[in-house]
Amino acid sequence: MTQGLALLAFLVVSFLAVGSLLVGARLLRVRARVDSPLKRETYECGETPRGMAWVRFHARYYVVALFFVLFDIEAALILPWSTIVREVGTTGLVAVGTFVGVLMLGWAWAMRKGALQWV
Template sequence: MNSSLFLVVLITGMFLVCAGLGLALLLSPRSFNAQKGEAYECGVPTKGTSWMQFRVGYYLYSILYLMFDVEAVFLFPWATVVRELGVPGLISVIFFLFILGLGLAYAWRKGVLKWE
């Protein structure tokens, strides 16, 4: 019984995805302009090739930003129900912040936060 239900859900999902993509292809406006295919940033045409290497520091900064951005996303719901959670909720969020603090300390010790 479960396998037939799974099959129905899978087929329905595949149909809905294909129907949505097909409908978008049929109804979307088409413009064949060569300028649409060019690379640009902020409306300014690029100079040189866009296939250049960036320093790893940019990627490390972005990963750290995402880490602390996700932390904020997890802390907002916790802050709304902190009184209902009681002491176990407080201990769990302190543990969560401790783990994030360890990650920040590790990055700091490795020199990731130095911009050279």
């Protein structure tokens, strides 16, 4: 029962702390003195902006992002292994070889399906 009360007290104090910080930030925020339309304009290095600032990217760019994440994680997992390659021996080599092999099979399958054909 005492652990339950301690947890309840911790939750109450946590919510009160977060709430007081949010209220304090709202009360102490910096406000602009003058609200003119000129302050709401986009500033581009002294140049007057041309066109809309919101550029729509094609939805197929997510494939490039997924490939980047895939191979970034691969590098993040292989680089530490490369520092201890002598200590882990053949077992480590087989494990990393299997890991890279599965990644390459997935990459080859995606290329065969035309994942980056539009690029």
